[in-house]
Amino acid sequence: MPLDISAGESIAVVHPRWRRWAAENLARGATLAQVEAELVSAGVTEVAARELVAALVDDAAMSVARELASRVAALELVLRLRLDRSAGPQAxxxxxxxxxxxxxxxxxxxxxxxxxxxxxxxxxxxxxxxxxxxxxxxxxxxxxxxxxxxxxxxxxxxxxxxxxxxxxxxxxxxxxxxxxxxxxxxxxxxxxxxxxxxxxxxxxxxxxxxxxxxxxxxxxxxxxxxxxxxxxxxxxxxxxxxxxxxxxxxxxxxxxxxxxxxxxxxxxxxxxxxxxxxxxxxxxxxxxxxxxxxxxxxxxxxxxxxxxxxxxxxxxxxxxxxxxxxxxxxxxxxxxxxxxxxxx
Ligand SMILES: O=C(O)CCC(=O)C(=O)O
CATH class of the missing domain: 2.60.120.650 (Cupin)
Structure with a gap:
């Protein structure tokens, strides 16, 4: 994602695209520290990054998103197994x-x-x-x-x-x-x-x-x-x-x-x-x-x-x-x- 988005002092001014990026990566299993570090390197202040990440992981929607993301990841592995077989030596x-x-x-x-x-x-x-x-x-x-x-x-x-x-x-x-x-x-x-x-x-x-x-x-x-x-x-x-x-x-x-x-x-x-x-x-x-x-x-x-x-x-x-x-x-x-x- 391009680093063209301005940072701010609080959650309210972190650009919605970065908020979405953070939510998606937390749902997919990135650690809090990884997401915070990426936000900071994109120009978000440390305080705003920490507040945003804390608010996201606190939200009930995040635990639902994490469950769904791991189910999707499991299904993608099932599909990959099938594809690997159909692309293997017996294919x-x-x-x-x-x-x-x-x-x-x-x-x-x-x-x-x-x-x-x-x-x-x-x-x-x-x-x-x-x-x-x-x-x-x-x-x-x-x-x-x-x-x-x-x-x-x-x-x-x-x-x-x-x-x-x-x-x-x-x-x-x-x-x-x-x-x-x-x-x-x-x-x-x-x-x-x-x-x-x-x-x-x-x-x-x-x-x-x-x-x-x-x-x-x-x-x-x-x-x-x-x-x-x-x-x-x-x-x-x-x-x-x-x-x-x-x-x-x-x-x-x-x-x-x-x-x-x-x-x-x-x-x-x-x-x-x-x-x-x-x-x-x-x-x-x-x-x-x-x-x-x-x-x-x-x-x-x-x-x-x-x-x-x-x-x-x-x-x-x-x-x-x-x-x-x-x-x-x-x-x-x-x-x-x-x-x-x-x-x-
Ligand atoms: O022949 C075509 O142009 C398309 C045929 C097709 O999509 C089909 O039979 O389901």
Missing amino acids: RTTIERTRMPDAATFVARHWETSTPAIFTDVVTAWPAMTRWGRADLLERFADVDVEICVGRCTIDRPDAEWRSLRRTVSMREFLARIDAASPANDVYMIARNAGLCRPELAPLLDDMVLPPDVFGPALVPRRLGLWIGGAGTHSPMHHDLDDSVLCQVVGRKRVRLAPPEAVTLLDGSRGVYSWWDPRDPEPIDAGPTPLLEFVLEPGEMLYIPSGWWHQVDALDFSISVNALHFAWPNDHAWYLPGRALRGR
Whole structure:
């Protein structure tokens, strides 16, 4: 902390930032003498420093703060233990690609252990794989009105503020806008545009099949998201409140995944969005953050457990579907660590 804050003769005139600094360090376990010495070296008189520290440790709030700080420190150690293991010699540095297991195996290996994976044999069997594409969308749905997000490059947080970017245009116009904008992040149909709830696009549902033992007996359009955009569309690092699968049908997407234990991604996060962008040439140090980075190919299905951070960049014209419905309850709406951290 800079030493630009004037000292005074009593508690009342010690700058609030130094008062906060002193309280925080006492709560975190610094000794009275250490805090007093630091205040004095910052220009606070010895008398004022002693009075301030004595008043702070006398306050009932300090004993609560100390208890909470040690509980947080203990939890951070638990998380570090988990991270150290996942970053140790046995660590998986690439995501597992495998056939979709039966429900019991999926639950044991992936759901219960919060372990992402790419399943390689589900989407490959979809009729969509030989059908979907720019030409097919034009042929079947050119005059259908669809909701999309436009002007994503004009604001800082297009995904958090997606509502203000909504436009309804024909599929023909949407595809023309993609052609005009690509490669860029300006025009994107995202899951929140609820494309698959639109009756005119319902024929797309006939082109998809999800194994019923894992995903339930029928497709649930309001739990399915359609993502259509050109190369350059970008979803920033965020986590979801549900487990999901991202099914890649057309084009490739680069995906970066980090586990929920990487709590440094929460510092300064807003809602479910992190400030961290590993694409920056010099990304801000996010501490020990194990990052799985890979390209999701057409025909692949990525399982993303709730809480896992993910960032997605389309490398080509791309069509994906994400599914949030499983054959068992899937709702972790309570999982909002960013909000808990800010006490809201
Ligand atoms: O494909 C994208 O741009 C984002 C996908 C995503 O965030 C998800 O499936 O949860």
